[in-house]
Amino acid sequence: MKVEKVMVVGAGQMGSGIAQVCAQAGYIVLLNDLKPEFVERGLGVINKNLSRNVEKGRMTEEQKQAVLDRITVSTDLQDAAEVDLVIEAAVENMEVKSNIFAQLDKIAPAHAILASNTSSLPITEIAAATNRPDKVIGMHFMNPVPVMKLVEIIRGLATSDEVYQVIEDMTKSLSKVPVEVNDFPGFVSNRVLMPMINEAIYTLYEGVATKEAIDEVMKLGMNHPMGPLTLADFIGLDTCLYIMETLHEGFGDDKYRPCPLLRKYVKAGWLGRKTGRGFYVYE
Ligand SMILES: CC(=O)CC(=O)SCCNC(=O)CCNC(=O)[C@H](O)C(C)(C)COP(=O)(O)OP(=O)(O)OC[C@H]1O[C@@H](n2cnc3c(N)ncnc32)[C@H](O)[C@@H]1OP(=O)(O)O
Numbered sequence: 205m206k207v208e209k210v211m212v213v214g215a216g217q218m219g220s221g222i223a224q225v226c227a228q229a230g231y232i233v234l235l236n237d238l239k240p241e242f243v244e245r246g247l248g249v250i251n252k253n254l255s256r257n258v259e260k261g262r263m264t265e266e267q268k269q270a271v272l273d274r275i276t277v278s279t280d281l282q283d284a285a286e287v288d289l290v291i292e293a294a295v296e297n298m299e300v301k302s303n304i305f306a307q308l309d310k311i312a313p314a315h316a317i318l319a320s321n322t323s324s325l326p327i328t329e330i331a332a333a334t335n336r337p338d339k340v341i342g343m344h345f346m347n348p349v350p351v352m353k354l355v356e357i358i359r360g361l362a363t364s365d366e367v368y369q370v371i372e373d374m375t376k377s378l379s380k381v382p383v384e385v386n387d388f389p390g391f392v393s394n395r396v397l398m399p400m401i402n403e404a405i406y407t408l409y410e411g412v413a414t415k416e417a418i419d420e421v422m423k424l425g426m427n428h429p430m431g432p433l434t435l436a437d438f439i440g441l442d443t444c445l446y447i448m449e450t451l452h453e454g455f456g457d458d459k460y461r462p463c464p465l466l467r468k469y470v471k472a473g474w475l476g477r478k479t480g481r482g483f484y485v486y487e
């Protein structure tokens with residue numbers, strides 16, 4: 205099967221990045237969100253990223269326009285009727301994702317693959333909302349999508365070898381590096397990363413050090429490009445909390461309990477960069 209037309213559901217920070225890299229690789233892209241203004245916001249980010257590429261001499265103005273021309277705005281899942289692949293990047297919530305997948309299953313052509321960019325939720329459970337679990341797969345991009353090389357590809361219990369192969373090839377066509385993992389909570393990336401971020405939040409909560417000091421230790425001491433609290437703000441504190449809850453519930457092990465300070469920030473609406481305030485304040 206050849207993928208030509210892709211729908212990206214969710215035009216937030218991940219969905220817009222995924223749409224950008226797909227369009228840059230020559231795919232026809234439908235960028236879907238609940239409201240036109242949400243898709244416009246995503247398109248604005250894409251436009252800015254592409255303009256930076258033009259300024260840096262990595263692409264011409266014509267090439268930028270050609271990439272933008274390959275992206276169409278959508279606010280109706282019915283637009284999935286003619287696509288070969290859907291990559292869902294809506295919020296990290298099983299009810300929302302199951303609902304989207306159940307609808308897509310009815311709308312998308314029989315050959316279409318339904319992928320989720322979930323950062324921790326079970327692909328097998330998302331697949332169970334459809335009548336095509338063999339064609340459901342995890343395609344976990346990293347943030348910021350245009351920069352990060354990795355795509356973690358997650359096989360659900362019923363994902364077919366053929367579908368895995370199509371997605372692996374497609375990932376390579378985006379100039380990304382696919383890594384295969386099995387379907388367990390948090391996969392590999394967030395099983396390892398998120399408890400570290402949660403522990404950094406505990407060190408702040410317990411007054412071990414200031415936020416700046418915690419970040420500095422991990423940046424200068426471990427050569428991490430961002431300290432863990434800066435990275436949490438970058439990922440989104442709501443997403444961090446959803447992931448910790450998935451690990452906690454999925455393994456039933458208290459070592460994954462989310463830090464109360466993380467819960468407090470999310471309840472306050474301090475979700476990080478995207479709301480202008482998290483552990484740090486953003487302009
Ligand atoms: C939660 C999950 O499920 C999984 C995840 O994604 S976890 C998060 C994984 N991501 C990380 O860990 C990111 C860690 N941080 C980094 O790697 C780096 O800080 C960074 C790449 C984000 C920025 O790098 P930096 O050197 O600090 O800053 P900067 O020099 O401004 O940027 C480097 C390049 O990235 C680009 N860039 C930075 N942020 C970007 C963004 N949001 N979108 C697109 N491009 C971006 C810049 O334009 C720049 O590109 P050029 O050099 O080619 O012009």
Ligand SMILES: NC(=O)C1=CN([C@@H]2O[C@H](COP(=O)(O)OP(=O)(O)OC[C@H]3O[C@@H](n4cnc5c(N)ncnc54)[C@H](O)[C@@H]3O)[C@@H](O)[C@H]2O)C=CC1
Pocket residue numbers: 213214215216217218219236237238242293294295296297300304321322323324344345346347438439440443478
């Ligand atoms: N933020 C990160 O660093 C990473 C996030 N992810 C995953 O990607 C997904 C999206 O995360 P972000 O882009 O950070 O979130 P975000 O909050 O920036 O964007 C989510 C978008 O989905 C839209 N949306 C919600 N319900 C929808 C629906 N029913 N139909 C269509 N659109 C809908 C929202 O309006 C919003 O624009 C989540 O599953 C998250 O776990 C994966 C890798 C990294």
